């Protein structure tokens with residue numbers, strides 16, 4: 001008897017799982033490993049790669065639900081993953097044939113858990129309940145276990161040129177967020193192949209990351225230091241907010257990230273960004289410390305981090321963050337602004353770092369948010385929870401130096 005297309009795909013998926021299983025609770029760079037594994041399968045087309053990527057990421061997202069089944073009933077594990085995977089052109093046939101139940105229902109995660117007689121809360125590590133109790137509410141659990149949307153930030157005054165191209169590609173897009181320059185695409189698409197992207201009319205930036213700088217009032221024309229600029233997601237946005245008379249000095253210890261930043265700045269036509277691998281001297285009107293963190297706000301895009309991160313690692317990040325904040329606070333001029341941000345939802349990396357910093361730096365004071373976008377604010381800052389606007393999770397605190 002010949003096997004159906006979906007049956008063959010299931011065999012391939014199970015083979016990929018067997019290759020990755022020894023690494024998925026230990027390899028911080030698992031997304032790179034998956035990328036290389038899929039790229040190495042020369043017979044795969046782009047649709048195959050999308051299918052397997054979605055199945056593998058779903059597996060990682062729902063690991064506690066399927067992990068116990070690999071040795072005893074791998075076909076049931078595969079059927080559950082097929083059911084939980086996002087629907088789309090690449091997954092539709094596979095899901096229709098192999099899902100454990102109707103692929104279109106039930107819609108809610110809690111109903112899925114009830115069907116499988118499993119717990120939704122098991123999908124997050126237990127230690128996370130102490131770090132971010134708000135993530136365990138039904139709305140957050142639901143959002144945290146969906147595939148993340150692609151968010152774009154417009155860098156042009158002619159949005160229709162971008163949206164026309166997205167529509168002509170047959171992609172569903174929305175501009176319904178609180179920011180007029182943000183566009184959401186829920187399908188998996190290759191935006192880097194678009195003319196609009198190549199011309200710098202849009203950049204990829206999660207909406208949560210975009211909202212972060214808008215929670216505070218950043219005056220045009222200022223001179224800012226982006227102390228941990230990476231490849232410049234926020235430097236580019238900041239440079240647009242500051243305008244032509246303003247200037248961003250983008251610093252990072254990774255030279256490769258700064259090279260990428262320069263490419264992106266050029267593509268966006270931004271001339272008010274300079275990069276430096278050395279911590280700059282002097283003071284600035286504002287300093288942004290977008291600190292290295294555990295990334296617990298990005299678990300939708302990097303679900304393997306849920307199973308690799310542990311409390312001691314979180315505390316190591318907190319120590320590093322406090323040191324970085326102290327180091328770069330010295331570059332804020334009297335009366336200037338200091339913004340601390342992470343893509344973590346862990347209190348230890350967020351409110352606790354701010355509390356410890358303020359205790360040692362009596363010349364800084366927390367500023368209330370200029371806009372809160374409906375998020376809960378605490379005396380220490382704002383936590384951008386994913387469910388409110390379908391974003392990654394972030395934390396931001398804005399302070400002013402006396």
Ligand SMILES: C[S@@+](CC[C@H](N)C(=O)[O-])C[C@H]1O[C@@H](n2cnc3c(N)ncnc32)[C@H](O)[C@@H]1O
Nearest residue numbers: 227228229230232233234252253254290291292
């Ligand atoms: C969260 S990422 C920055 C993301 C970036 N701001 C963006 O919006 O795309 C943190 C960055 O901190 C950098 N970093 C780590 N230690 C640093 C240090 N001592 N000084 C400056 N940057 C550092 C890392 O290389 C990394 O690029």
